[in-house]
Amino acid sequence: MHQLSPLPYAYNALEPFIDARTLEIHHSKHHQSYVDKLNTALEKYPELQDKTAEELIAMLDEIPETIRTTVRNNAGGHFSHTFYWNCMSPTAQEDIPEELGKAIVDDFGSIVAFKEQFTVAATNLFGSGWVWLVFDATNKKLTITSTQGHDNPLMTGDTPLMVIDIWEHAYYLHYQNRRAEYIQNWWNVLDWKVVGQNYTEHI
Numbered sequence: 001m002h003q004l005s006p007l008p009y010a011y012n013a014l015e016p017f018i019d020a021r022t023l024e025i026h027h028s029k030h031h032q033s034y035v036d037k038l039n040t041a042l043e044k045y046p047e048l049q050d051k052t053a054e055e056l057i058a059m060l061d062e063i064p065e066t067i068r069t070t071v072r073n074n075a076g077g078h079f080s081h082t083f084y085w086n087c088m089s090p091t092a093q094e095d096i097p098e099e100l101g102k103a104i105v106d107d108f109g110s111i112v113a114f115k116e117q118f119t120v121a122a123t124n125l126f127g128s129g130w131v132w133l134v135f136d137a138t139n140k141k142l143t144i145t146s147t148q149g150h151d152n153p154l155m156t157g158d159t160p161l162m163v164i165d166i167w168e169h170a171y172y173l174h175y176q177n178r179r180a181e182y183i184q185n186w187w188n189v190l191d192w193k194v195v196g197q198n199y200t201e202h203i
């Protein structure tokens with residue numbers, strides 16, 4: 001059985017950038033529902049029940065067709081939300097770890113240019129999805145990618161380093177239609193220490 005882990009901080013810990021009500025509903029209702037739907041889908045498949053969300057995403061082709069889309073969406077939702085929670089912190093470190101900072105400058109020209117490109121990708125994403133910084137294993141470089149629904153970089157074999165949730169449920173209660181403002185404020189809670197760890201662990 002998949003389980004929803006508690007957030008690594010309190011629901012009000014990311015205020016004023018992400019409000020407590022949004023965070024509580026996002027985690028305890030939306031994320032919980034992906035976990036519940038994943039468990040329901042796996043009920044008749046005991047051989048799949050001990051797989052992690054990451055493992056299920058990596059073996060989608062082998063998942064029975066009757067539950068494949070459900071597993072794709074809900075294992076994806078479970079993985080992506082856990083990753084998103086872990087990228088944020090009330091004590092977010094603003095300094096970019098040296099090794100990661102160097103890679104960003106190499107691949108995007110400068111930190112400012114990277115932040116601009118990431119912000120533009122998040123602002124312009126059509127519909128519900130996610131914007132990621134990934135390590136592209138094929139080209140051995142950092143890349144910004146957008147995914148629709150709960151698709152994620154594991155599906156293309158890339159290593160996710162950081163992510164922002166661009167579903168309206170991530171910001172609508174507080175920001176309404178002002179997605180750009182949510183994105184701008186989100187940078188304040190992005191924990192570069194975690195992003196740097198994700199980078200060095202996978203390089």
Ligand code: MN3
Pocket residue numbers: 026030081165167169170
């Ligand atoms: Mn979400």
